[in-house]
Amino acid sequence: MTLASLQYGQKGIIRSIDTRDPVVQRLMVLGLVEGAELEYLSSAIGGDPLEFRLFDNAISLRKEQAQHFTISLLSDGG
Amino acid sequence: MAKSSVTSVSVDEITVSRRSLGRIVIVGNPNSGKSTLFNRLTGLHQQTSNYPGATVEKHVGTATVDKIILELIDLPGIFSLGAHSLEERIAVDVILGRMSGTNTPSGILAVVDMTNLYQGLYLLQQLMGLELPMVVALTMSDAADAKGLRVDINALQAKLGGVIVCPVVGTTGQGVNALRQALAELPGSPPSDLPAFWPELNKAVQQVSVQLKGFTHRVEIERALIDGFSESEQDMLDRFRESDNIRLDEARRQLFGDEPPLATEARYRYKWIREVLDEVQQKTPPIYTWIARVHAWVNRPVPGTIGLFVVMAIVFQAVFAWATPMMDAIDTGSKAFGNFLALQVPEGALASLLSDGVVAGVGSVIVFLPQIVILFLFIILLEDSGYLARAAYLMDRAMRSVGLSGQSIIPMISSFACAVPGIMATRVIPNRRDRIATMLAAPFMTCSARLPIYALLIAAFVPAQSIGWLNLQGLVLFGLYLLGIFAGMLTALLLKVTALRGPNPPFALMLPEFRKPNLRTVLMQLVNRIKVFLRRAGTVIFSVAVIVWALAYYPRSGTVELELAEQQTIAEASLVGSSLSAALRQLEHQASADQLAQSWLGRAGQMIEPVFKPLGWDWRISAAVIAGFPAREVVVAVLGTVYAVGNEADEATLAQRLKSATWPDGSAIFTLPMIFGLLIFYAFCLQCAATLAVIHRETNSWRWPVFAWLYMSTIGYLGAFAVFQLGSV
Numbered sequence: 001m002t003l004a005s006l007q008y009g010q011k012g013i014i015r016s017i018d019t020r021d022p023v024v025q026r027l028m029v030l031g032l033v034e035g036a037e038l039e040y041l042s043s044a045i046g047g048d049p050l051e052f053r054l055f056d057n058a059i060s061l062r063k064e065q066a067q068h069f070t071i072s073l074l075s076d077g078g
Numbered sequence: 079m080a081k082s083s084v085t086s087v088s089v090d091e092i093t094v095s096r097r098s099l100g101r102i103v104i105v106g107n108p109n110s111g112k113s114t115l116f117n118r119l120t121g122l123h124q125q126t127s128n129y130p131g132a133t134v135e136k137h138v139g140t141a142t143v144d145k146i147i148l149e150l151i152d153l154p155g156i157f158s159l160g161a162h163s164l165e166e167r168i169a170v171d172v173i174l175g176r177m178s179g180t181n182t183p184s185g186i187l188a189v190v191d192m193t194n195l196y197q198g199l200y201l202l203q204q205l206m207g208l209e210l211p212m213v214v215a216l217t218m219s220d221a222a223d224a225k226g227l228r229v230d231i232n233a234l235q236a237k238l239g240g241v242i243v244c245p246v247v248g249t250t251g252q253g254v255n256a257l258r259q260a261l262a263e264l265p266g267s268p269p270s271d272l273p274a275f276w277p278e279l280n281k282a283v284q285q286v287s288v289q290l291k292g293f294t295h296r297v298e299i300e301r302a303l304i305d306g307f308s309e310s311e312q313d314m315l316d317r318f319r320e321s322d323n324i325r326l327d328e329a330r331r332q333l334f335g336d337e338p339p340l341a342t343e344a345r346y347r348y349k350w351i352r353e354v355l356d357e358v359q360q361k362t363p364p365i366y367t368w369i370a371r372v373h374a375w376v377n378r379p380v381p382g383t384i385g386l387f388v389v390m391a392i393v394f395q396a397v398f399a400w401a402t403p404m405m406d407a408i409d410t411g412s413k414a415f416g417n418f419l420a421l422q423v424p425e426g427a428l429a430s431l432l433s434d435g436v437v438a439g440v441g442s443v444i445v446f447l448p449q450i451v452i453l454f455l456f457i458i459l460l461e462d463s464g465y466l467a468r469a470a471y472l473m474d475r476a477m478r479s480v481g482l483s484g485q486s487i488i489p490m491i492s493s494f495a496c497a498v499p500g501i502m503a504t505r506v507i508p509n510r511r512d513r514i515a516t517m518l519a520a521p522f523m524t525c526s527a528r529l530p531i532y533a534l535l536i537a538a539f540v541p542a543q544s545i546g547w548l549n550l551q552g553l554v555l556f557g558l559y560l561l562g563i564f565a566g567m568l569t570a571l572l573l574k575v576t577a578l579r580g581p582n583p584p585f586a587l588m589l590p591e592f593r594k595p596n597l598r599t600v601l602m603q604l605v606n607r608i609k610v611f612l613r614r615a616g617t618v619i620f621s622v623a624v625i626v627w628a629l630a631y632y633p634r635s636g637t638v639e640l641e642l643a644e645q646q647t648i649a650e651a652s653l654v655g656s657s658l659s660a661a662l663r664q665l666e667h668q669a670s671a672d673q674l675a676q677s678w679l680g681r682a683g684q685m686i687e688p689v690f691k692p693l694g695w696d697w698r699i700s701a702a703v704i705a706g707f708p709a710r711e712v713v714v715a716v717l718g719t720v721y722a723v724g725n726e727a728d729e730a731t732l733a734q735r736l737k738s739a740t741w742p743d744g745s746a747i748f749t750l751p752m753i754f755g756l757l758i759f760y761a762f763c764l765q766c767a768a769t770l771a772v773i774h775r776e777t778n779s780w781r782w783p784v785f786a787w788l789y790m791s792t793i794g795y796l797g798a799f800a801v802f803q804l805g806s807v
Contacts, residue, residue, distance in 0.1 A: 022338075056193060060585070062474070
């Protein structure tokens with residue numbers, strides 16, 4: 001399961017990252033590293049880019065990059 | 079709490095720092111409240127200038143604490159010292175003392191948003207590697223309280239190796255005095271310690287620094303190991319030898335293996351940060367209020383996008399509806415002033431210069447100050463509240479279709495006020511190609527200086543009737559805005575598939591929570607913008623007005639004056655009362671029109687008339703257009719002069735004059751195709767020396783401003799030509 005497949009209100013924790021894309025590396029600098037928790041908040045019209053909550057702050061990224069983050073679902077996200 | 083660490087500074091050092099002037103750089107994440115704090119600390123003792131030889135605005139201010147004068151430098155907001163965009167490179171260069179004309183700062187004021195310690199500590203950690211004296215300002219402590227976030231300041235201070243941490247609320251000034259004290263004691267106090275989060279990196283840096291000469295900072299070596307060199311750091315490369323590169327590569331391979339260095343750095347740093355946060359930060363679960371629910375709903379795709387359009391509609395509505403009374407007042411005032419001046423000096427060249435040249439010319443531009451103030455106010459509010467970032471997010475997909483990313487939206491929205499700050503706002507775009515494409519699209523956005531000519535022509539020639547509940551005049555104006563947007567987007571697309579071809583820019587952006595803009599910060603920014611505008615009106619536009627006046631006034635023809643005197647005598651002999659004064663007025667207008675026709679401006683206009691004749695323009699319009707190239711605002715003033723209405727150049731009479739203007743054969747000049755052609759010419763043509771200058775500054779070349787000018791003028795001409803020719807068939 002990747003970050004791109006989270007549904008509205010669901011939470012996930014990053015397990016592994018495909019780091020080849022430089023934009024993914026940039027996102028890691030912004031805090032999207034293994035162990036970070038993200039909650040899917042919303043998307044723009046057409047489902048892209050996506051918006052997540054990361055440590056109480058909102059971050060937006062495109063689907064293309066979200067697919068490089070493998071996550072596991074957190075149960076309390078429901 | 080923070081005061082406990084004051085004792086670590088010895089008395090001797092304090093006496094030294096009292097005499098010396100410390101230079102402190104303010105560094106922090108974007109939206110961390112850095113600028114609010116800077117304004118709070120410096121008050122009005124600040125100025126904006128440029129770094130010598132660079133294209134970058136330098137915000138410098140002074141703060142005085144107990145007779146110690148500190149120089150504070152506000153840097154652009156950054157997330158890390160790895161220079162990613164131009165803004166970040168500038169910040170890093172200033173911090174490391176690499177920017178020409180600056181030295182290594184004597185201390186750092188690190189600004190960390192208490193509600194975003196996670197990202198704030200990342201930058202802080204890198205800054206600590208600089209081994210400079212440092213104070214941390216923990217901002218937004220009120221917002222953190224509201225969110226149920228509690229931070230143990232003492233524990234945090236201990237984790238940071240004893241660096242002083244001052245919680246502040248920039249908007250109210252709470253905690254700022256304690257921060258001031260800490261800053262006063264900063265120069266000369268011991269440097270920050272390195273956090274021991276990644277011993278292998280520290281060891282590698284140490285090894286490399288023994289082998290390499292020419293680096294001044296360990297952080298420079300750290301960045302060289304992690305980022306390598308980008309093309310912008312050419313001067314660093316020059317200090318480098320081939321063998322040094324091999325050494326760096328070796329160290330890099332040992333440290334990172336096959337993983338990208340940046341990814342490894344992020345993993346190490348955030349691991350440390352999570353440990354710190356676990357100890358210093360407590361969170362009580364937030365209470366979901368109805369505001370939060372509304373907020374979440376507003377951010378959903380469809381309501382969010384509709385909201386964006388509603389916000390933009392309100393902005394433009396305000397610009398037109400609210401500004402009108404103020405504009406009328408200024409207009410009346412400036413005309414009264416011109417008439418008053420004309421009465422004080424004897425009739426002749428000086429009176430004409432004062433009333434027709436200076437007051438009419440500069441006045442016709444000052445009239446737009448209310449609109450510009452309102453537009454800038456809204457743009458500053460949108461930016462300060464964090465909404466522009468959300469606009470970028472909502473528009474990313476649309477911008478992708480022209481080869482740009484949502485980040486290009488922010489400069490474009492700013493360009494509705496003025497393309498100059500819009501072009502400067504492109505600095506956040508990481509890739510140079512995307513930056514230039516955005517810069518060349520921005521001047522197409524309908525700026526406030528285009529409004530006068532649009533307003534004049536629309537008021538004169540578009541009937542004030544309604545279609546349903548829509549006003550036709552407003553609709554035409556809206557169409558012109560859309561035309562500008564469309565042309566800008568098309569330009570970006572064309573550039574991105576030709577000269578600036580490259581991959582689609584990425585998009586990754588923090589979306590700051592909606593924040594109530596701080597009145598003080600907003601007002602200070604607004605005053606700054608007004609100052610810039612008035613300075614421009616007082617220099618550039620003033621000069622243009624005087625030059626245009628001189629070209630339209632000289633040389634004086636003796637024969638015209640003789641003829642006027644003759645005609646006046648005849649009229650006085652044959653007419654009486656009101657018909658006499660009407661005839662005399664008519665004669666004077668005719669005489670000034672004749673004088674103008676043989677003036678330098680008139681001759682120049684007649685000379686270039688053949689060029690613009692295919693667009694349906696006579697020599698007067700041609701002359702006004704030529705005069706408008708340095709600054710398009712002057713066009714209305716020039717039209718007022720050349721259509722011989724002089725002092726009475728208020729909109730209604732000028733509009734009347736335009737309506738009745740004819741070719742020598744009696745046919746009307748201002749036909750519908752000609753007017754639409756003229757509007758299109760103004761929508762496209764780049765008549766603004768300031769925009770050209772800023773493109774030159776920002777691209778560091780003449781190639782792009784020259785290209786932009788030729789390109790926009792050509793399509794302006796061709797557009798007007800096509801509309802006139804097709805419409806006149």
